[in-house]
Amino acid sequence: MTEKFHTELEELRGDLLSMADMAESMLQCSVEALKAQDTDLADRVIAQKDEIREWNYRIEDRCIQLITLHQPVARDMRMLFCILKISSALERVGRYGKDIANVVHYTAETPHLAHLLSIPLMSVMVNEMVSDAITAFREEDASLLSDYTVRDDEVDALGHSIFRECITYMLEDPATITRCMNYVMVARYLERSGDHACKMAELVTFMVTGKRAEFE
Numbered sequence: 001m002t003e004k005f006h007t008e009l010e011e012l013r014g015d016l017l018s019m020a021d022m023a024e025s026m027l028q029c030s031v032e033a034l035k036a037q038d039t040d041l042a043d044r045v046i047a048q049k050d051e052i053r054e055w056n057y058r059i060e061d062r063c064i065q066l067i068t069l070h071q072p073v074a075r076d077m078r079m080l081f082c083i084l085k086i087s088s089a090l091e092r093v094g095r096y097g098k099d100i101a102n103v104v105h106y107t108a109e110t111p112h113l114a115h116l117l118s119i120p121l122m123s124v125m126v127n128e129m130v131s132d133a134i135t136a137f138r139e140e141d142a143s144l145l146s147d148y149t150v151r152d153d154e155v156d157a158l159g160h161s162i163f164r165e166c167i168t169y170m171l172e173d174p175a176t177i178t179r180c181m182n183y184v185m186v187a188r189y190l191e192r193s194g195d196h197a198c199k200m201a202e203l204v205t206f207m208v209t210g211k212r213a214e215f216e
Helices: 003-036 039-046 049-070 074-107 119-139 148-172 174-209
Strands: none
Touching: 003 039, 003 049, 003 074, 003 119, 003 174, 039 074, 049 074, 074 119, 074 174, 119 148, 119 174, 148 174
């Protein structure tokens, strides 16, 4: 590959890392807004939904352009494929952050139940999964991803626990139904973000080793 190609590929990697920073921030800030019942912070997250989508479009366009103009092979082609797919996963993570931020407006007027159950812990776990997948991409080190199946199972277990707790609250007091249904939705958004983190981990593993992996 030419020097020009590798320069452009490195710029594209930088763009993906910038997009990852935004997606991680959207997801983290949305849960912080939920915890604090901060509608202003929630609105700032919601306002980023168009920008995260534009990041994805730009990265997709550049990937297609590099493939068309330079016809890369082997590891370079795997990297472009990985960037293309991770970009899509990051957009979804960012949009789940936006979805959680939307929930803030429905929960801001009533006190939280049991400090949001296990949602804050679930959020930390998922954010770490997203961050570690991006670190593995940046460092091109698949060894950082070996425990993702276990981590995904732990996130799923927390999601089921939140659902069961919400059922108990709703049966005991119908006045909690709206809050509990919102909590269940937030847990679902976090669970799906964890699934996308697993998908990114699978892609990085393929990029680095040339071998397929499955972590979900």
